Amino acid sequence: MDVTPGQLMHAVEVDTLCKSYYKSTPVLKGLSLQVPLGKIYGLLGPSGCGKTTLLKCVVGRLKPDAGVVQVMGGRPGKPGHRVPGNLIGYMPQDLALYQDFTVSETMYYFGRIFHMPSQEIDRQTDFLVTLLELPSKRRLICQLSGGQQRRVSFACALLHRPPLLILDEPTVGVDPLLRQCIWNHMLSIVNNRERPTSIVITTHYIEEARQGHMVALMRDGRLLAEAKPQELLDRYNDSSLESVFLKLCEMDSEDSLPDTSAAASSTSAAANAAASTSEIVTENSPLLPKPSNHDRSLNSSPAGATSNSNDGDSLPNLLYKEYVPLGDSLRSVFALPSLWHILAVVGKNFNNLRRRLTFLAFQFILPIIQIVLFCVCVGGDPFGLTLASVNLDSSGELGAKFMTYLDNNTFHVKPFKNLEEARTEVRNVRAWAVLSLGANFSTDLLARFSNPTAATNATLSGGSVHLQLDNSNYQVSLMIQKSVAESFQKFAGDLLSQFGLSPELVSLPVVMDAPLLGTDNPSFTEFMAPGMIVTIVFFMATGLTALSFVLERKEGLLDRSLVAGVTILELMLGHMLTQLLIMAGQTGLLLFFSLVVFQVPCHGSVLWVILLALLNGFTGMSLGLMISALCSAENSAIQAALGTMYPNLLLSGIIWPAEAMPQYLRFISRGLPISQSVEAMRSVLSRGFGFTAAPVYLGFVSAIAWASGLLLLALLLLRIRGI
Template sequence: MPMATNYLNKQNHGSAYKIMPTEPHARQEYAVWGRSIVKNYGSGKRKFQVLQNLDITVQRGCIYGLLGPSGCGKTTLLRCILGKLHLDGGHMVVLGNRPGAPGHGVPGSLVGYMPQETALFNDLTIGETLKYFGYIHGMCKVHIQKRTEFLLNFLSLPKQNRLINTLSGGQMRRVSFAVALLQEPELLILDEPTVGVDPLLRERIWEHLINISKDSEHETTIIITTHYIEEARQANMVGLMRNGKLLAEDNPQKLVDAFKINSLETIFLKLCHDDQPDEEILNCNFSRNAILNSQKKRISADKRTVVNETTPLIGVSGNTDDYDMIPPNTQMFDCRCGCPSLKNIFAQTVKNLTLMKRNIGFLLFQFILPSIQIILFCICIGRKPYDLTMSVVNAETGVIKFSDMFLDCLDISAIHNVSYKDMSSALESVREGKSWGVISIGQNFSQDLLQRFTNTKNISNTTIKGSEIKLHLDMTNQQIALTIQQSVMLSYEKFTTILLKMFSMNPSLGQLPVVLAEPVFGTNDPSFTNFMAPGIILSITFFMATGLTTLVFVIEKKEGLLDRCMVAGVSAFEIMLAHVFTQLIVMVVQVGLLLVFALVVFKVPYEGPLIWVILLVLGTGFCGMTLGAIFSAVCDNETSAIQLALGSVYPMLLLSGIIWPLEAIPEWMRYISMCLPMTYGSQAMRSILSRVEVGIIWPLEAIPEWMRYISMCLPMTYGSQAMRSILSRGWDITFMEVWRGYLVTFGWSCGLLAIAGFILRIRQ
């Protein structure tokens, strides 16, 4: 339908303009139709109105130049047209339907979008970039190749196997333009497409835009923003925008004729001077936009309606019954919430795998890093300390010296003796850090010890004290102090056994009456490495998986890639699923190497079915990936995302019973611990591998009771318990401690994945 004739007629009796247009009812004729559009940023006192009751009409098959200074709202208006921003007021129809409506191709394949930034994947080639977006738009390989060859030739681009990061800035912008043109969309939105482009190429671009807008088979509507105001003369329509309002909207030549000024830039300058902050500019094309000098009210064409600043203007005719009156806060809602598109997920997955292949060195590092961590753990953690220097003060002077016999029984691999003559010098050596403690033996040790064994009825306290071996230890290092205590006690037990045999006495008299019988699970000499291994395996997997996904959305958002993909019709959930599928490949390799080194090379015992170990570790890793996805969705830059990821490590370790048992934490904090993804997982792992119902590194029973509830809310608490149960107890999925670990891990994974998708949806 041809555009209705419009004109301005200044009234003799007043300063208002009379507008006499004809308002069409069939908006199917228009590519973009918007009325009383309002868009605000912020809220409350910080609320800022970017678009102020703006009207816009773009006919199908025309080139519409949107002109205005930086910050006037051009990009915001384009994002509203693309369905990426919700309107706070007014109505908009794009290509016959609301942007984001179910089944509508906006955002999607009906629209081609070139943002101000290049928004390209630097590690892809030109051909791979076009193929990626072609797959998203549902194009076949033959069609993609045909369009690629045409666009490379038309835009004077290098060969399609050139990497994007090797191109110049101008070449990158041309590739970005090629992406927008690829699927021959009905609506083409170009944000500053000719910046940094050679003048001859700029002329060719405009010729092509004019040709495709007139093509009867593939009629294309083009909205273009540019700083080159005179360049917009080639457009069929121009909209002059300032402070969120269209000051004028008409054919460039008609504007020149109306103002009798040859320069569009001068016309725009005059309109800006005439525009006042408190005036309401009436949109015409000089269809709908007229210039108001200082008037406070307008009169409609038929003089029946007086329009002031508070009167909404849907159309000059006043008809609104042909539009579904949808509340402004819901009009732009993205209803595309059906099943994920397999073609979109496939395109994203192929792209992600290609990017991984480009960074093969970093990929190999990701593969081996968990293995390096488990190797260092098995080598450095849980082994008994050895060659510990002890100062010895042996004051015994008799002929028979049982003290020498005792000192000979000490484990020389664990304790290295250094003799001192007096107690003061021995203690000084401890204070100076030369030894870990002092072994002190009295003058009459042998005689008093014999009296202690043979004269039990009339023994004096002096005799008892004289038969004692005193330890003065440096207790600042608990593990070393406990190792020395255990070694001395075992040496003393060995010494008394030899001594009792010498006097033909029953050597069992020297042993404690408390006997450690055959253990139900594990061995009588458990390894701290074996105890910690289930939790460490899960911790490494969880936090490495978190790191895999922490930066994926941040980088794409920062470079404009996420926005461009979503305008092409890809949902945030599809992007997230593709990243998860891709990173699962990395995680499977990581977990495989980690378990090989832990279970095969370092022989961490596992009594339960190996399949349950593998599934639990993979489930915990998937849970970590979903947590990383949340960090990536929330953050806008790499620094904050990395800080969030690193900041989650210690709270998770401390509250999951990894460092200390949950049973030792306050009761109210246990509930938090029980909700964490690794708490029950580590318990399940231990139940499979061994028999230890405790936290990952230290038992939950050791932490205050109120803290246990916090620990129980963490993702790894029950997971580590399940891991221990599988490895050491040999339990399978039928035991509660095992299936509880899987259940909590699965619940956290689903919850975190849903939250990440929701945050991405809201932020976009």
């Protein structure tokens, strides 16, 4: 939608605008004003009177509770209308600048959003740097003084020479000479006959507003006066706008402000007499044309009636609420994103990363560190375990011979003369177990093997190896039992061979044939490796995006981008494209170290492993975006990301099989974002399954479903919160 000055009477029209942040705290109370085309409109008032709220409604960042806002001939946010967009230049009260960017990079970011050619961006940047007396355009924003940063913020609003400028206190912290230079420039662009600019400016410096064409004095969410500066000075016979403002505030407090509003003339004399009102002093203040029934729903009160009583709480009798057709709402949600905007966001993100190379390097090194530590530290058999031994065998040499069969790599055998000393060693945590042999071990063992039918309980006990464990560590205890049992089986088998008997007599009557899936000698590393690969990729991606919007929202950067015309969807896509490239690099390094360096067995196709890892990274990224959309502060976003990590680790069958959980937890486990993916990864790596196997394709389906749901939820949260 192109708008030319000849089509419009006013740049901004506001009629009975109401806005409350909380139900009991109205900020704007039936405000009406009109900003003429090609003029400077000064909006003056103390902090907290509603100036910034009004401007945010004008630029489309806040939705009014009631009333009508028309900007450059259309409603802000209406599909096809470029507000937010390049019809306006917006300078917020906050700096809203990327501190790690140079002046030139800042201009290029906004210039690309406004579809400006590179040559035009360079030309405008050079002009504005000279005009605003800025240092070199190659200087970082963080290296500039507060006043210089504010001038850069002002330059961003001027960059694309918009027909409407919305400036929230642009001259704060600027020295008087430069302030006058800025006003001279504003007057020159307003008076440009070929491309006249309309300007709405708020300022704390009331006297500088005398240079504007119109001023509006605000207090407590209402207009006290709206007229040309000189007319106000003449009306109140004063030489200072500040004095006029003080007089109006005093008269408003005393409920004696003159009733000279043109809007008041449209109300009945009886209504004016019935209530003491504080009407607006205006040069000409006709109400906006009455809205059609199709566009607005009206209360039953007469049109144009106002009630600005001195208590400041009553609202206008007539409140307009604009009806937005469903088709327009759907088009605004599902409008095709702009490639220019997405590339601008991606370029901005990479510029940001380029200034943080240490952080970027850490993002690539961290998954390598995690998988290296896992492969080196987890899944191996314990070794060097101190074993307190007590050999009381005096009936032969079999006790001493058995001790030689103990694995020297697993055990460090520490001999003791009596059982009590050995037990004390374990109780003092200086040994893991006590291994003891009875006084008749050799005799009883031979009797047990030579005539098993005649063996008594005393013979069986005397010919046994007794083991007392420190059972506080389950894995170590299990390893000790396994190693001692294997040592005894080998020792007894050799002993039986000497008697011409089969060594199999000491084995359990259970034959372990070749496995149908997996390997003959599986390790705990092989069990955990699929889960660790999925988990590292998933939560690294979550961490990358969990703060995507939080920090920019906190600094006001998101507001500025959105007012420039970037949509929420475009911001999300820009962040996702940036993080996808980083996540792909992380995944590649992770899989290289897992499968190539540490030789984690992969019996299936590596292609499915790569695709599954990337898809889970995308799901983790979607979770991070949802957290970023939900949280307003860094601490809460970090806590939310960590809070999702541990339940997934514990319940997804990564550390311990889900089959060991209570039945009700198994259902929860299967529904978590990474549970099916872990099982799919295990099926490819350990079982050699392809995509057609149910565990594998269910892992892909689960990841896609979670990613889609989380992205839609993030988009919905961002739209509800308006970022």
